[in-house]
Structure formats: structure tokens, C-alpha cells
Amino acid sequence: MPYLNVVDPAFDFTAPEVFAAQAAGWHADSPLGPLVLRYAETQELLRDRRLDHGGDGYLQQNGITAGPIHDWWAPMIVNHDGADHRRLRGLVSRAFTPRTIDRLRPFIASMAESLADEVQDADFVDAFANRLPLAVMGELLGVPAADHDIFSVWSSDIGLIFALAAGGDTEARVERAVAGLDGYVDTLIDEKTRHPADDLISKMVAAWRNEKTVTREELRNLLVTLVFGAHDNTRHQLSNTMVSFAEHPAQWTLLRNRPELIERAVTETMRWRPSAASVFRRATEDFEFQGLAITAGTFVTMAVQTAQRDPRAYPGGETFNIAAVREAPLLQFGAGPHYCLGSALAGAQLSEALPVLVRRFGPPVITGEVTWRPAIGTHGPNELPLRFPTPA
Numbered sequence: 001m002p003y004l005n006v007v008d009p010a011f012d013f014t015a016p017e018v019f020a021a022q023a024a025g026w027h028a029d030s031p032l033g034p035l036v037l038r039y040a041e042t043q044e045l046l047r048d049r050r051l052d053h054g055g056d057g058y059l060q061q062n063g064i065t066a067g068p069i070h071d072w073w074a075p076m077i078v079n080h081d082g083a084d085h086r087r088l089r090g091l092v093s094r095a096f097t098p099r100t101i102d103r104l105r106p107f108i109a110s111m112a113e114s115l116a117d118e119v120q121d122a123d124f125v126d127a128f129a130n131r132l133p134l135a136v137m138g139e140l141l142g143v144p145a146a147d148h149d150i151f152s153v154w155s156s157d158i159g160l161i162f163a164l165a166a167g168g169d170t171e172a173r174v175e176r177a178v179a180g181l182d183g184y185v186d187t188l189i190d191e192k193t194r195h196p197a198d199d200l201i202s203k204m205v206a207a208w209r210n211e212k213t214v215t216r217e218e219l220r221n222l223l224v225t226l227v228f229g230a231h232d233n234t235r236h237q238l239s240n241t242m243v244s245f246a247e248h249p250a251q252w253t254l255l256r257n258r259p260e261l262i263e264r265a266v267t268e269t270m271r272w273r274p275s276a277a278s279v280f281r282r283a284t285e286d287f288e289f290q291g292l293a294i295t296a297g298t299f300v301t302m303a304v305q306t307a308q309r310d311p312r313a314y315p316g317g318e319t320f321n322i323a324a325v326r327e328a329p330l331l332q333f334g335a336g337p338h339y340c341l342g343s344a345l346a347g348a349q350l351s352e353a354l355p356v357l358v359r360r361f362g363p364p365v366i367t368g369e370v371t372w373r374p375a376i377g378t379h380g381p382n383e384l385p386l387r388f389p390t391p392a
Contacts, residue, residue, distance in 0.1 A: 002028040004035055006278070006301065007165045011375045013277050013305040019318075022306055027292060032165060032280070032376070033299045034292060039313035039328060041290065042302045046335040048289075051281035053078045057297060058282065062164040064171070068178040073161065075221055085337060087213055091204055092222055096341045101348050104136060111135045112353040116360055121367070124384040128353075129238035130156075136349060137230040141223075142192065142199025147184075151227065154180040158224075159232035162280075162377025170374075181224045189219065234346045236275035236373070236380025241350065242364050243381065244273050248320045249363030255322055256358045256391065265322035266350045267330065272320045276332035277305040277379035301376070304331045361388035 002021035005011060007030075012018070021028045022037040029035065036042045045051060056065075056074040064070055073079070077088045094100075115128045134148045134155075143151075158177035160170050189205055196202040201223065208219045245252045255265050283298045294300065309317045313328040333340035368385035 001025070004028045004030050006030045006032060006035060006303075006376050007167075007374075009166070009374065013303050013375055014309065018303070018306050019309075022310065026290065030301060032301050034294065034301070036300060036302045037306050037310075039307045039310040039331070042304070042307040042331055043329075043335060045281065045289065045300060045302065046279075046331065048281075050283060050285055050287050051300065052081065052284050054280065054282040054299065055079045058280070058299065059164075061299065062171070064164075068175050068182065069161070069171070072178045072182070072221060072224060075218070076225055077222060081337070088218065088222060089337075089341070091207055091214055091219075092226065093341055094200065094203060094207075096344060098344070100140070101344050104140060104345070105348055105352055107139050108132070108136055108349055108352040109356065112356040116356055119357070119361075119386065119388060121387050122385070124242055124364070124386045125235065125239050125381055126383070129235045129242075129384070132238065132349060132353060133231045133234035136234075136345070137227065140200055140230065140345075141226065142197055142201045143188070143227075151181060151184055152231075153177070154184075155227050155231040156235070158228045159236075159378040160373075162278075163374040165376065166374040178224070181227060182220060185220050185223045185227070188223070189216070229340070229342050230345065232378055233275045233342070234349055236378055237270060237346060237350065238353065239381045239384050240273040240275060240379075241269040241354065242384060242386060243366070243370070244269050244320055246364045246366045246386070251320060251322050252358060252363035255354070258323075259355060259358070261322050262351055262355055264325070265354065266347055267326055268320065268322045268324065269350065269354075270330055270332065270347075271308045271314070271317075271326060274304055274308060274330070274332035275378055275380055278303055278376050279332070279334065302331065305379075307331055357388070360391075362391045364388055 004018060004021060026038040026041040027034050027036050036045060056070060059070055059073055080088060111132055115131055118127045130152060134152060138145055138148055154177040157173040158181065160174050164170055188201055192202045192205045196206060204219060208214055255261055278301055280299050280301045283294045283296050285296050287294055308331055311317050314326055316324060333343040364386045367387045370384055371382045373379050373382060
């Protein structure tokens with residue numbers, strides 16, 4: 001069986017040796033356990049009820065048994081199933097109705113126009129990718145714009161929860177982020193209790209007080225998770241999208257000439273370079289899957305970025321092509337009862353922001369060094385220096 005060192009800082013889910021392993025079989029071995037490389041097996045395992053999200057077992061695997069990270073992660077919504085999961089999801093789902101997202105679209109487009117004034121010869125992460133989802137999150141949740149910078153670093157660093165195996169200062173950064181966001185969200189809950197407004201946090205606070213379906217601790221946990229999900233994943237997806245177009249400038253020109261391709265383009269950018277480059281699940285019992293014996297407690301890592309280029313699921317999938325019709329659903333948002341509620345909001349931000357940039361500028365050009373978050377977990381550039389030529 002091939003061995004792929006996914007915790008190596010230089011590891012790349014699209015390296016030739018990874019696709020060679022994918023051609024040879026559906027899985028490989030890794031320091032984290034089985035690594036699933038093909039689309040069909042990934043999709044099946046994401047829906048398999050013999051796997052869960054890991055609970056505190058994931059933290060124990062990384063040496064964390066108590067403290068702020070444990071107190072946030074262990075009771076998080078993704079670590080609940082059945083009635084408890086439906087109860088918590090019912091409160092959060094109020095943020096992501098089609099009507100709510102459609103109402104945000106004019107704001108997203110307007111903010112993208114404003115931020116586009118500052119992207120020329122700049123770090124795209126700082127100038128655009130970080131600021132757009134922060135603004136959208138603030139508009140949706142009711143977080144004052146003056147506070148965006150306060151929790152920008154926290155909501156970015158908390159995403160490193162999925163890369164604890166990378167070591168270094170990762171754990172310390174996640175712990176600081178959790179502690180900071182916990183305190184900030186507690187303050188917001190108190191403020192919205194005293195002065196409710198027409199925003200999601202006010203509605204969730206009212207539901208907590210009136211319906212009593214969640215505790216205050218559960219409400220805080222849900223809101224911290226929302227802040228993280230609404231910001232970190234989208235900022236990396238926006239940056240990943242620019243990298244993809246910088247590598248394929250003809251596709252940018254194609255979208256400029258054929259704006260009706262925007263929805264296909266959004267899907268293709270998320271397929272090609274997803275912000276969730278990998279996801280994991282934990283076996284809750286011993287079982288065998290397509291000849292592989294999996295024991296209870298084993299963590300199975302899905303190589304989402306690799307699987308989303310699997311030619312068995314996406315004919316021609318080894319090519320970035322915004323005009324292609326891709327039938328297979330994306331994997332990065334999960335599947336089944338735990339399918340990511342924020343997927344539509346992320347898609348809306350891309351589908352409103354990308355036309356603004358394409359209309360105003362030529363294909364992006366990378367002008368300096370790009371450093372990356374670890375391949376495992378939420379993946380994208382730490383910084384992305386870009387220049388946007390004047391369109392021909």
C-alpha cells in the first residue's frame with residue numbers, strides 16, 4: 001500500500017505521487033491512518049453511519065484532554081447525532097435559508113465593488129479574501145464593523161483545529177482563538193439580550209431565552225462555530241480561486257466573455273482547489289470496507305482535493321475548465337445529516353464577488369512568494385501577492 005506523509009509541511013494533495021496512488025487503489029496509508037483517495041469511496045464513507053466526526057477522540061489523539069479547545073470542540077454541533085444534532089441544527093439553520101442568503105447578495109456585491117478598489121498590487125488575502133467574508137458575517141450575525149479586526153485573527157486561527165497534527169505552535173494558536181472568541185461571543189450575547197436588533201444573533205438569543213431548546217453554553221458554542229465557519233473557509237476559498245485563475249488565465253478571459261458561466265465557474269473553482277482539502281471521520285465500531293479492515297477508534301482521512309479530481313467521477317477532471325458540466329456533487333461540504341449549512345453562503349459570496357473582479361480586471365498574476373496553510377484541514381494561502389492587469 002502506498003504511504004503518503006500528509007503531515008509533512010510540503011505535502012500536496014495534487015502531487016504526482018498522490019495521483020499515482022489514486023490510480024493504483026482507492027486508499028493509501030498515512031501517519032493519520034487510512035487516506036481515501038477516490039471519489040466514490042469518499043462519498044460512501046462520508047455517509048456511513050459507522051463513522052462519526054471524532055468527538056474528543058480527535059483531541060485525545062493529539063494530546064488534548066482538557067482546556068478551552070476541548071471545551072469548544074467536544075460539544076460542537078458536528079459531534080452530535082440524532083435528536084441532539086437536529087435540535088442544535090434547527091437553531092443554526094435559521095441563518096442559511098435561501099431567502100436570507102438572497103437578501104445578502106446585494107450587500108455582497110456592493111462590498112466586493114468597494115474592496116476591488118484596493119486589490120491592485122496588494123496581498124489579496126488581506127485586501128479582499130479576509131475582509132469580504134468578515135463583512136458578510138458581520139451583516140448576517142449583527143457583529144459591529146468596528147469589531148471585525150478584533151476577531152479576524154481568532155476566526156482564522158481557530159480553523160487550525162483540523163491541522164493539530166502539523167505540530168509547531170498550532171495548538172497554542174487554536175487555544176488563544178477559542179478563548180478570545182468565547183469571551184467576545186459572551187459579550188455579544190449580553191449585548192443582544194439588552195438591545196435586540198434585526199440580526200441572526202438577536203434571533204438566536206431570543207430563541208434561547210423564549211424556546212429554551214438550548215443552553216447558554218450551547219448557544220455560545222454554536223455562535224463561535226458560526227463565526228469560524230462563515231469566515232475562515234470562505235476566505236481560503238476566495239484566495240484559492242485566485243490561485244486557480246492565475247494558473248489558468250485563459251479561463252478568466254472565458255468567464256469575462258461568457259458571464260453566464262458564473263455558477264459553473266464557482267463550482268469548478270471549489271472542485272479544483274477546495275478550502276477543505278481534507279476531512280476526517282472516526283470509526284465507531286470494527287468493520288470492513290472494500291477489503292480494508294477498520295477498527296473502532298481509527299480515524300479515516302478523506303483526501304477531498306484529490307478525490308474531486310478523480311476522473312472516475314469527473315470525466316476530464318484533471319483539467320480546470322469552467323465551461324464543463326460536472327455531475328458529481330462536491331465533497332468538501334460533507335454529506336448526509338451533517339452537510340455543511342454554510343455551503344450556500346460560501347457559494348453566494350463567490351458568485352457575487354467573482355463577476356466584479358472579472359469585469360474590472362484582467363487575469364490575476366502572482367507577483368511574490370505564496371505560503372500555505374497545512375494541507376490537512378482548511379487549506380489556502382497565508383498571503384497571496386497579486387497584480388491585476390488592465391483588461392484588454
